[in-house]
Amino acid sequence: xxxxxxxxxxxxxxxxxxxxxxxxxxxxxxxxxxxxxxxxxxxxxxxxxxxxxxxxxxxxxxxxxxxxxxxxxxxxxxxxxxxxxxxxxxxxxxxxxxxxxxxxxxxxxxxxxxxxxxxxxxxxxxxxxxxxxxxxxxxxxxxxxxxxxxxxxxxxxxxxxxxxxxxxxxxxxxxxxxxxxxxxxxxxxxxxxxxxxxxxxxxxxxxxxxxxxxxxxxxxxxxxxxxxxxxxxxxxxxxxxxxxxxxxxxxxxxxxxxxxxxxxxxxxxxxxxxxxxxxxxxxxxxxxxxxxxxxxxxxxxxxxxxxxxxxxxx
Ligand code: AHM
Ligand code: MG
Numbered sequence: 001x002x003x004x005x006x007x008x009x010x011x012x013x014x015x016x017x018x019x020x021x022x023x024x025x026x027x028x029x030x031x032x033x034x035x036x037x038x039x040x041x042x043x044x045x046x047x048x049x050x051x052x053x054x055x056x057x058x059x060x061x062x063x064x065x066x067x068x069x070x071x072x073x074x075x076x077x078x079x080x081x082x083x084x085x086x087x088x089x090x091x092x093x094x095x096x097x098x099x100x101x102x103x104x105x106x107x108x109x110x111x112x113x114x115x116x117x118x119x120x121x122x123x124x125x126x127x128x129x130x131x132x133x134x135x136x137x138x139x140x141x142x143x144x145x146x147x148x149x150x151x152x153x154x155x156x157x158x159x160x161x162x163x164x165x166x167x168x169x170x171x172x173x174x175x176x177x178x179x180x181x182x183x184x185x186x187x188x189x190x191x192x193x194x195x196x197x198x199x200x201x202x203x204x205x206x207x208x209x210x211x212x213x214x215x216x217x218x219x220x221x222x223x224x225x226x227x228x229x230x231x232x233x234x235x236x237x238x239x240x241x242x243x244x245x246x247x248x249x250x251x252x253x254x255x256x257x258x259x260x261x262x263x264x265x266x267x268x269x270x271x272x273x274x275x276x277x278x279x280x281x282x283x284x285x286x287x288x289x290x291x292x293x294x295x296x297x298x299x300x301x302x303x304x305x306x307x308x309x310x311x312x313x314x
Contacts, residue, residue: 006131006156006167006176014160020081021144024128025158027079029176030276031072032148032156035124036169039150043121062116062292065089068109068124068128076105083131086288088257093135093288102130103143104108108257112225121151124229127311128260135288139260139281141299146265147227155165157183157233159268164234185298186273189218192229200245208308226253229264230296234269239297244276255285259294272302 001152004012010025046063069089076085077094083101084312087091088108112122126142129137146158153171156176166180191212196208212218221238223229229240244251253259255275263273263280273280281294295305 001222002173003170003179005087005173006178008165009165009178013165017023017143017160021160023078023079023081024103024105027072027075028124028126028146028148028156031068031075032124032154032169033174034071035068036150036154038067039122042116044108062110062113064116064274065113067289068100069206072106072107072109072124076107077102084135085254086135088254089287091136102131104131104135104137106256106261110255111227111258112223115225115228117224121223121225121228121231123225123231125227125258125261126150126263127256129294135283137284139255139264140199142264146259147230147262149227149231151228151293155179157231157234157265159265162268164265164269169208180235183269185233185269186237187237187298188219188237189301190232190236191218191301192220192222192233193241193243194222194224195220197245198245201243202311203233203244204310205241205243205245207303208310210300211308212304217238224268226262230266232257233297234266236270237298237301239295239305241295241305242293242295243295248291250291252291253294255280255283255292257290257294259292263294263313266296270299271297272299272308274310277306 004031010022014021069087070180074083074087077096080100082096084093084095084104086106093276107127110122111125116124125147127142129141144160149256164183167176168179170177171268242251242253259280275292275294
């Protein structure tokens with residue numbers, strides 16, 4: 001029997017969220033296909049390489065970042081279910097003005113940009129919030145969140161109502177089909193952190209890392225694309241960390257676009273997340289590009305990490 005498609009799954013299992021939620025998921029599916037088509041032609045098409053421009057953080061913008069940001073933001077603004085869109089690449093959030101929207105969606109259109117040119121996994125991260133006066137909402141108000149992973153196969157995972165389900169793009173049917181049902185976080189002990197920053201790490205971080213490494217129980221894995229690292233952490237288990245350090249007092253990753261949506265998903269899959277020693281979903285962003293330190297993974301490993309009293313969180 002043919003596997004259930006994402007569209008069919010949403011109608012059957014998220015019916016209580018009605019047509020607006022189904023519309024948003026349709027937009028995300030369509031966007032994923034557009035980006036996958038570009039990613040597969042990386043180096044062959046115009047949207048390859050560095051754009052020569054910089055974003056609001058002064059970082060280099062890859063052509064794919066700029067293309068993906070426009071494609072997703074515009075598709076969302078045209079969706080009746082959407083009230084506002086915030087994006088990692090946008091200076092300020094955009095309002096749809098359609099009068100029917102009940103959701104705000106935040107996205108990082110292409111996360112892991114430094115991996116685009118080397119054909120390594122990259123991703124899209126999204127968080128779906130109820131409409132509010134501001135996009136600056138606590139992660140605890142998320143209705144749903146998820147990611148698209150552009151890897152050897154394309155995957156879409158999302159969390160809603162306490163469950164996480166994963167879908168694989170089937171090129172024959174040209175649609176996502178259910179491949180990971182009711183995902184619970186794995187139990188392996190992988191750790192993912194950019195240890196190239198060792199000299200910048202605070203003492204607490206160094207003590208923690210020395211402890212887990214001398215235990216002999218852990219294996220290091222680091223893609224450098226958060227979606228790739230979180231996907232492995234979800235399926236296999238482990239801990240992903242991007243801490244505050246002496247150079248980056250709030251870490252690198254953005255609360256609204258990366259940290260809150262992926263923390264929400266990992267927690268719904270039975271894991272845990274911490275910003276310093278604070279739950280990242282309890283933090284109200286003070287600005288849309290706010291960065292926070294983050295560790296997320298299995299409950300046991302996050303608890304162990306927290307016991308070292310890492311810095312940061314506000
Ligand atoms: P980006 O949004 O500019 O792609 O940056 C975010 C990425 C994450 O995907 C990843 O976890 C992190 O940056 C890696 O940073 P580093 O190269 O400092 O290890
Ligand atoms: Mg990013």
